[in-house]
Amino acid sequence: MTNGSRRMQSTFLRTARGITLIELMIVVVIIGLIAVIAYPNYREFVARAKRNEAKAALLQIATNQERFYLQNSTYTCDMTRLGFSAASGVITESRTYTVDVTACDANNFTAQAIYNNADAEAEKCGSFQINGRNVKTSAPYSDCWTRTR
Numbered sequence: 001m002t003n004g005s006r007r008m009q010s011t012f013l014r015t016a017r018g019i020t021l022i023e024l025m026i027v028v029v030i031i032g033l034i035a036v037i038a039y040p041n042y043r044e045f046v047a048r049a050k051r052n053e054a055k056a057a058l059l060q061i062a063t064n065q066e067r068f069y070l071q072n073s074t075y076t077c078d079m080t081r082l083g084f085s086a087a088s089g090v091i092t093e094s095r096t097y098t099v100d101v102t103a104c105d106a107n108n109f110t111a112q113a114i115y116n117n118a119d120a121e122a123e124k125c126g127s128f129q130i131n132g133r134n135v136k137t138s139a140p141y142s143d144c145w146t147r148t149r
Contacts, residue, residue, distance in 0.1 A: 051125050051144065054097035054113035057090070058130045061101065061111040065132065075109040075132060077101045091116070097128075108132040 064082040065075050076082065079101060084090045090099045097113040104110070113128045125144035129137045138144035 047124070050092070050094050050096040051128075051147075053092045053094055054099065054128055055145065057092055057097070057099045058111050058113055058128055061099065062130050062132075062134065065101075065104075065109050065111075069132075074106040075101075075104040077104040077109070102129075 061079075061082060068074075068076055068082060078087050079090055080087050082101075088100050091097070092099060092113070096117065097115055099111065099113045102110050102112045108131055110129060110131045115126045124141060125138055125147070127139050128144060136145040141147070
């Protein structure tokens with residue numbers, strides 16, 4: 001090997017080292033920190049979307065109940081008469097809440113959405129209710145109808 005080729009090989013080895021273990025560990029730690037911050041926010045976003053789906057179903061029931069009341073002078077417990085596919089226990093599109101009219105008479109009705117899965121999100125807003133007087137309640141937290149977070 002000549003002196004020129006040795007110098008070129010030495011220069012090449014100094015500049016083409018690759019990634020060190022410390023650099024790789026720094027990247028792994030940064031990705032881990034981003035995941036720790038982002039994942040809970042993502043889960044909360046998904047839970048809010050599912051809660052909004054349940055609230056929208058209850059508001060649709062309330063609207064259809066009022067329409068039914070104007071035509072028949074009474075409320076109904078039959079969900080098919082309100083335009084739903086099943087007589088009772090309609091499951092939301094995300095399959096997270098079961099929505100049903102739980103009580104009805106000539107003067108009032110109560111519709112309820114109950115969370116189907118037993119996990120941490122159920123503790124925040126496990127059920128929503130609305131009645132013919134447009135009184136909205138939720139459990140276990142009472143502010144689930146107005147909660148944005």
